[in-house]
Amino acid sequence: xxxxxxxxxxxxxRANNIRISLIGALITAGSGHTAGPLDMADIFTxxxxxxxxxxxxxxxxxxxxxxxxxxxHICPVLYSTMAHAGYFPIEELKTLRKFGSRLQGHPHxxxxxMLETSSGPLGSGLSQxxxxxxADKIDHGLTNQRRIYALLSDGELECGQSWEAAMLAGxxxxxxxxxxxxxxxxxxxxxxxxxxxxxxxxxxxRAWNWHVIEIDGHNIEEIADAFxxxxxxxxxxxxxxxxxxxxxxxxxxxxxYRWHGKPPNKEEGEIAxxxxxxxxxxxxxxxQ
Amino acid sequence: MLNPNLKLNEKMFDEKVDQVPIRQxxxxxxxxxxEENLAVVGLCADLTESTRMNLFxxxxxxxxxxxxxxxxxxASVASGLATMGKIPFISSYAMFSPGRNxxxxxxxxxxxxxxxxxxxxxxxxxVGPDGGTHQAIEDMAITRVIPRMVxxxxxxxxxxxxxxxxxxxxxxxxxxxxxxxxxxxxxxxATPFKIGxxxxxxxxxxxxxxxxxxxxxxxxxxxKALLAAKELDLPAGRQGKIxxxxxxxxxxxxxxxxxxxxxxxxxGRIVTVEEHQIRGGMGSAVSECLAKNYPVPMEFIGVDDQxxxxxxxxxxxxxxxxGTRDIxxxxxxxxxx
Numbered sequence: 109x110x111x112x113x114x115x116x117x118x119x120x121x122r123a124n125n126i127r128i129s130l131i132g133a134l135i136t137a138g139s140g141h142t143a144g145p146l147d148m149a150d151i152f153t154x155x156x157x158x159x160x161x162x163x164x165x166x167x168x169x170x171x172x173x174x175x176x177x178x179x180x181h182i183c184p185v186l187y188s189t190m191a192h193a194g195y196f197p198i199e200e201l202k203t204l205r206k207f208g209s210r211l212q213g214h215p216h217x218x219x220x221x222m223l224e225t226s227s228g229p230l231g232s233g234l235s236q237x238x239x240x241x242x243a244d245k246i247d248h249g250l251t252n253q254r255r256i257y258a259l260l261s262d263g264e265l266e267c268g269q270s271w272e273a274a275m276l277a278g279x280x281x282x283x284x285x286x287x288x289x290x291x292x293x294x295x296x297x298x299x300x301x302x303x304x305x306x307x308x309x310x311x312x313x314r315a316w317n318w319h320v321i322e323i324d325g326h327n328i329e330e331i332a333d334a335f336x337x338x339x340x341x342x343x344x345x346x347x348x349x350x351x352x353x354x355x356x357x358x359x360x361x362x363x364x365y366r367w368h369g370k371p372p373n374k375e376e377g378e379i380a381x382x383x384x385x386x387x388x389x390x391x392x393x394x395x396q
Numbered sequence: 397m398l399n400p401n402l403k404l405n406e407k408m409f410d411e412k413v414d415q416v417p418i419r420q421x422x423x424x425x426x427x428x429x430x431e432e433n434l435a436v437v438g439l440c441a442d443l444t445e446s447t448r449m450n451l452f453x454x455x456x457x458x459x460x461x462x463x464x465x466x467x468x469x470x471a472s473v474a475s476g477l478a479t480m481g482k483i484p485f486i487s488s489y490a491m492f493s494p495g496r497n498x499x500x501x502x503x504x505x506x507x508x509x510x511x512x513x514x515x516x517x518x519x520x521x522x523v524g525p526d527g528g529t530h531q532a533i534e535d536m537a538i539t540r541v542i543p544r545m546v547x548x549x550x551x552x553x554x555x556x557x558x559x560x561x562x563x564x565x566x567x568x569x570x571x572x573x574x575x576x577x578x579x580x581x582x583x584x585x586a587t588p589f590k591i592g593x594x595x596x597x598x599x600x601x602x603x604x605x606x607x608x609x610x611x612x613x614x615x616x617x618x619x620k621a622l623l624a625a626k627e628l629d630l631p632a633g634r635q636g637k638i639x640x641x642x643x644x645x646x647x648x649x650x651x652x653x654x655x656x657x658x659x660x661x662x663x664g665r666i667v668t669v670e671e672h673q674i675r676g677g678m679g680s681a682v683s684e685c686l687a688k689n690y691p692v693p694m695e696f697i698g699v700d701d702q703x704x705x706x707x708x709x710x711x712x713x714x715x716x717x718x719g720t721r722d723i724x725x726x727x728x729x730x731x732x733x
Contacts, residue, residue, distance in 0.1 A: 236476035236504055242461060
């Protein structure tokens with residue numbers, strides 16, 4: 109499905125609003141992760157407003173595509189996107205990480221049943237997505253239309269289990285499975301290539317019989333095209349290695365691993381929201 | 397005497413008693429479950445024949461998934477299958493699943509509330525010659541501590557088959573504990589089985605004395621507990637005949653608290669018997685219940701904070717203090733307390 113010019117403008121605006129909302133949620137929460145949610149906002153936007161077969165008014169619609177967020181710590185972007193898509197009120201984002209909130213610090217289905225999985229401990233989301241894809245393969249063979257999406261961080265590819273799952277998906281030729289790796293090059297302790305080098309990442313996936321697509325994770329059209337291409341790949345799962353800028357959208361946060369696991373304080377958050385509202389100063393009329 | 401209401405195997409004390417590995421009962425149960433319910437799927441981590449999942453795999457190749465030596469993946473892939481409505485049984489040696497993949501079981505299965513059935517074969521010290529690395533004696537502790545988990549430890553192959561079939565419909569995660577070696581058949585097809593219900597296998601004859609000690613056993617060691625009760629029932633001993641009641645506690649979680657409290661009230665003394673670490677195992681679970689509801693003196697038969705080693709099952713059971721003699725000793729000790 110091609111993206112029209114109007115759609116492109118709409119998606120860019122939505123991604124920006126999703127970023128603004130998640131920063132707001134993080135300020136109120138007082139803890140949580142900033143860099144990953146910001147850099148995945150464009151991919152979440154394309155998924156929820158273009159690619160995914162889903163119905164926010166009927167979250168348990170059986171025919172829906174399945175989305176597994178493996179690195180649960182970036183849930184501010186998941187929650188923000190879900191709210192903007194109409195799963196729950198945007199106002200509710202202010203309850204993030206608060207006692208009794210449906211928006212737990214890491215996603216938990218007991219509190220928010222519309223989530224496909226609870227997640228947090230890294231490295232197990234791809235396995236769960238592989239299980240979902242296998243279930244459809246058992247029931248429908250190669251004729252199955254539904255797609256299973258797994259969103260992964262680059263750092264969690266240091267977990268051996270990620271590769272256990274990759275091996276099985278390649279062996280089972282799970283063409284109904286698309287994984288996305290957020291290649292933002294950072295993790296808690298530093299830059300991935302210092303903590304534990306992952307390159308050559310694409311070769312690793314290819315070795316397990318995956319089709320690999322590398323994209324600019326902030327280019328809406330490239331993102332949408334990659335998801336479309338994945339649907340056309342026969343006999344292999346697809347991984348989209350999305351090159352992203354950690355903290356994307358707020359220059360003060362960008363490329364700095366120290367923003368992996370902390371929220372902005374009120375002042376930093378307000379600067380960030382202003383940056384986003386004015387698109388980095390491009391819009392001069394922003395109310396001071 | 398054996399409880400006549402349970403239709404137990406009357407030949408269980410014969411020298412030539414039928415002996416079948418408990419895991420065989422699982423294999424047959426899963427095959428039947430697969431025939432009855434199309435949602436049942438099987439996953440294995442390179443131990444298909446050892447765990448007897450091969451019976452299912454051969455009959456339903458399309459519903460069997462070989463994941464290779466990857467137990468963490470085993471658990472989480474099963475969680476994903478369950479998300480889509482499947483009822484997955486995952487099998488490996490207990491040491492590796494739930495041993496190696498405990499966090500995946502906690503998060504992706506139990507925290508996610510997915511009805512995956514974790515089948516740990518080769519549990520207990522009686523795994524034998526393979527040695528301590530392969531003898532899972534911590535598995536009940538690490539599974540019963542997880543919310544939502546049901547923990548089953550059948551006493552023989554027939555009960556294991558029934559436990560497997562009963563697991564299908566619980567809607568919860570289940571840990572099913574199996575053993576490798578051949579062990580005596582104590583139950584029959586006609587013996588009732590229900591998850592969560594403890595059963596008194598041995599009690600004094602009607603009109604006889606009140607039992608003085610209650611023995612609670614789980615798994616194949618139940619046979620040794622029954623042998624001990626039978627021996628203590630003979631008037632020949634130094635202190636004469638000691639009336640015993642023996643309970644089969646095959647559901648370690650959720651506990652049949654009512655039955656445990658009733659046994660404690662009736663006997664005033666409890667000995668627990670399990671092929672597992674004493675710390676954290678079935679005896680600990682029983683003591684948690686009784687300490688709160690009806691405290692009585694207890695003795696614990698099990699492995700006392702050690703690892704296993706190579707040997708024959710019988711040698712190891714004796715060495716680590718879980719034989720019939722040890723059970724009788726524990727009964728005598730508790731009577732002196």
